[in-house]
Amino acid sequence: MSLRTLPLLVLNMGGEMLYILDQRLRAQHETDDKTQRVLNDIVRSMFSKAFMEELMKPQDLYSQRALRCVLTRLAHTSIMRLNPASMDRLYDLMMMAFKYQLLLCPRPRDLLLITCNHVDAVRDMVKDSPCLINQINDAQRQILEMYTPLSDGELQFIRQTLLSLFQDVHVRVSIFLKEKIQNPDGRFVLPTSGPVPHGSDVPGLIRWFNSRGREVRRREFPSGGCYCSSLREGSFDVAGDRVTRLGTNMYCTTLSEDARTSDSSKNTCKTKQQASVDPNPLAKEELNLLAKLMGGMEVWNLASADGGVKVNLFLSEQEEDDGGISSGGDEPAFGVINIQATQDHQVNTELTRIAEELLVQQDQPELPSNKGDDLLAMMDEL
Amino acid sequence: MAKMYHKEKSIQIKSSASALYNNLSVLRIAPRCLTYFTVVHANVVNMVSASWDGLNYSHRQLQSKEGNVATSSSLIMQAAWCVLPSRDLLVLTSQKGIQMYESDGSIMVYWHALDTPETPTAQAVFARGIAAVRDKYICVGVSSGSVLVFDVPSKGSNITLSEVLEEHTEPITDMASECSGSMECIADLVSADDSGTLCVWKSGGDFQLLNKIPGFDTSCSSVKLWKGTVIAGYGTGQIRLYEGVTGILHAEVNAHARWIYSLDIAPFTGLLLSAAEDSLVRVWHLTISPETNNVEIEHLYNECVTDSQICGAKFCDGDGYAFAVTGYDLSEIIRYTQA
Numbered sequence: 001m002s003l004r005t006l007p008l009l010v011l012n013m014g015g016e017m018l019y020i021l022d023q024r025l026r027a028q029h030e031t032d033d034k035t036q037r038v039l040n041d042i043v044r045s046m047f048s049k050a051f052m053e054e055l056m057k058p059q060d061l062y063s064q065r066a067l068r069c070v071l072t073r074l075a076h077t078s079i080m081r082l083n084p085a086s087m088d089r090l091y092d093l094m095m096m097a098f099k100y101q102l103l104l105c106p107r108p109r110d111l112l113l114i115t116c117n118h119v120d121a122v123r124d125m126v127k128d129s130p131c132l133i134n135q136i137n138d139a140q141r142q143i144l145e146m147y148t149p150l151s152d153g154e155l156q157f158i159r160q161t162l163l164s165l166f167q168d169v170h171v172r173v174s175i176f177l178k179e180k181i182q183n184p185d186g187r188f189v190l191p192t193s194g195p196v197p198h199g200s201d202v203p204g205l206i207r208w209f210n211s212r213g214r215e216v217r218r219r220e221f222p223s224g225g226c227y228c229s230s231l232r233e234g235s236f237d238v239a240g241d242r243v244t245r246l247g248t249n250m251y252c253t254t255l256s257e258d259a260r261t262s263d264s265s266k267n268t269c270k271t272k273q274q275a276s277v278d279p280n281p282l283a284k285e286e287l288n289l290l291a292k293l294m295g296g297m298e299v300w301n302l303a304s305a306d307g308g309v310k311v312n313l314f315l316s317e318q319e320e321d322d323g324g325i326s327s328g329g330d331e332p333a334f335g336v337i338n339i340q341a342t343q344d345h346q347v348n349t350e351l352t353r354i355a356e357e358l359l360v361q362q363d364q365p366e367l368p369s370n371k372g373d374d375l376l377a378m379m380d381e382l
Numbered sequence: 383m384a385k386m387y388h389k390e391k392s393i394q395i396k397s398s399a400s401a402l403y404n405n406l407s408v409l410r411i412a413p414r415c416l417t418y419f420t421v422v423h424a425n426v427v428n429m430v431s432a433s434w435d436g437l438n439y440s441h442r443q444l445q446s447k448e449g450n451v452a453t454s455s456s457l458i459m460q461a462a463w464c465v466l467p468s469r470d471l472l473v474l475t476s477q478k479g480i481q482m483y484e485s486d487g488s489i490m491v492y493w494h495a496l497d498t499p500e501t502p503t504a505q506a507v508f509a510r511g512i513a514a515v516r517d518k519y520i521c522v523g524v525s526s527g528s529v530l531v532f533d534v535p536s537k538g539s540n541i542t543l544s545e546v547l548e549e550h551t552e553p554i555t556d557m558a559s560e561c562s563g564s565m566e567c568i569a570d571l572v573s574a575d576d577s578g579t580l581c582v583w584k585s586g587g588d589f590q591l592l593n594k595i596p597g598f599d600t601s602c603s604s605v606k607l608w609k610g611t612v613i614a615g616y617g618t619g620q621i622r623l624y625e626g627v628t629g630i631l632h633a634e635v636n637a638h639a640r641w642i643y644s645l646d647i648a649p650f651t652g653l654l655l656s657a658a659e660d661s662l663v664r665v666w667h668l669t670i671s672p673e674t675n676n677v678e679i680e681h682l683y684n685e686c687v688t689d690s691q692i693c694g695a696k697f698c699d700g701d702g703y704a705f706a707v708t709g710y711d712l713s714e715i716i717r718y719t720q721a
Binding site: 001002003058104106107108109151152154157158159160163164167168170171177183187188189190196197200201202203204205206208209210213221222223224225227240305 | 636691
């Protein structure tokens with residue numbers, strides 16, 4: 001499929017990650033200082049020149065596993081640590097948010113506007129740091145330079161490639177269910193009303209032309225929806241009104257609402273199935289790509305840090321007592337999981353485990369090549 | 383308006399449909415009272431054979447394979463049956479190449495590898511757009527814009543690449559051959575690409591370009607050719623009807639609010655089916671006016687597949703008595719029959 005998906009994936013999902021972490025840290029009344037530190041560190045890594053350069057090289061779509069590895073590593077460049085279960089929840093939220101934006105994107109080109117919305121919001125999060133703002137501006141310029149010249153067909157192809165990554169993922173998110181943008185079965189609501197995409201016309205009209213191109217007749221037909229003309233086009237500059245609300249922070253208005261996710265067993269099965277249709281079945285290849293991508297990222301040595309940051313991604317005890325989701329007996333009850341700072345050795349185990357999981361996919365019995373070994377060794381040393 | 387079609391029992395498929403243009407193909411096998419359906423999911427083609435009495439369903443899954451290398455696989459862009467007078471073949475197009483199978487998917491009879499560059503460039507390589515033309519040709523489009531013409535013998539696997547047509551410069555999206563059955567039509571094939579350019583061809587030992595209709599930088603994702611009329615569906619949601627040989631635009635329809643993913647024609651009645659990401663399937667009626675020889679289009683019916691981005695819609699028979707629909711992330715083929 002398309003070889004230009006990675007920058008959009010990382011920026012949009014990374015943006016969602018920052019929205020969620022920001023909301024959670026503030027909801028728990030973390031000091032502004034600590035919150036800002038976490039956000040700044042992640043932003044610094046995400047928008048670093050070296051990282052962006054690697055992202056923008058033409059390459060196959062990453063598998064879910066590899067993508068998750070990159071995003072986990074990004075999160076770990078801050079003083080915050082996530083245990084696997086919490087990363088699971090965070091990743092589910094990021095995935096579903098971006099899947100929603102992809103589906104509701106009126107036309108493929110609007111995907112750039114959605115990306116800009118994420119980048120704009122991130123810039124605002126670190127507005128007191130001119131150095132980071134410069135980094136972000138540079139990265140955004142590069143992204144716009146790369147994607148704006150593409151044709152609508154190419155952008156649709158990118159969108160189709162991204163949709164294939166999120167196929168069969170139907171995690172239910174409480175904030176989406178509450179806002180009625182997601183159905184109880186996990187599928188998103190696709191409205192048949194509202195403004196048509198920029199460049200399209202409201203359906204319902206047939207026009208006939210003569211051989212000289214002049215309109216000779218027109219007739220209307222019932223469109224079965226309730227559409228109106230498109231809004232003005234959003235701006236594709238580094239700064240500007242994007243017009244679309246997709247990609248903006250939907251968590252900042254609902255401070256008390258937690259983004260709960262529920263996993264149906266069906267979802268787990270499908271995630272496994274998805275793993276077996278990875279576009280890049282050779283895990284070693286992926287490890288090499290990851291090595292290049294993450295090589296520049298520094299991970300905090302927590303032994304010297306002033307204690308970690310706890311992020312609670314679940315209900316507080318009080319809200320839990322009020323009785324969370326009332327659903328069928330199959331649904332697992334959610335406990336409170338604290339995302340705690342951990343010692344380095346646990347980080348090593350975590351990353352090594354991820355790396356090992358990637359290696360297990362490989363079918364050939366031969367020994368790993370030198371490059372794969374190097375990456376694992378690098379991860380172990382952290 | 384009285385409901386023209388009603389919903390039938392859906393057919394469950396083993397995995398969900400991918401968001402690809404024209405992601406449903408239907409083959410009606412009258413002598414055996416069966417209909418075959420194919421739906422693409424990533425690197426797999428889900429094939430279902432359904433008996434007309436609704437009692438028997440059998441499933442098969444085909445994986446795209448690079449030649450005979452069993453372990454590698456690539457993403458499939460499209461799967462479609464090609465109906466030739468002597469045989470039906472199932473054609474799969476992917477990132478690596480083109481595979482042709484016997485119509486039940488049991489045996490692969492031909493494999494054609496695409497030229498892939500040594501180092502990855504930003505432009506992806508894939509094959510997309512499949513059409514059977516006249517007696518013995520199968521044409522397949524490529525991301526470079528080339529159209530490959532394969533010569534197919536009446537039986538056996540001695541299929542050869544007879545010609546490469548180089549007119550398009552953008553990736554081919556879809557292709558269609560004249561489906562009315564009329565031998566009077568001059569144009570045999572239309573090819574469409576991502577810029578909306580349409581090429582109209584006459585088949586033969588050397589294919590001849592009859593007309594090149596420019597696009598307006600709007601991708602044409604689905605195209606049909608019926609009684610010399612090109613019916614093209616665009617990313618803007620518009621359908622345009624062109625006279626193939628002259629390129630004259632006869633009608634323009636603001637048909638859908640989102641990208642059109644599939645068009646189909648029932649050749650015996652002139653019914654047209656259009657489906658888009660806006661969750662709507664629409665049925666139209668095309669007629670050729672005898673006085674002016676111009677095409678007329680009339681809207682007949684809408685069906686909303688709630689909360690689905692439709693990626694495939696096809697009539698199940700030549701009269702348009704029934705049609706089937708697939709949607710992104712849906713693991714079923716939804717069917718409708720005339721009331």
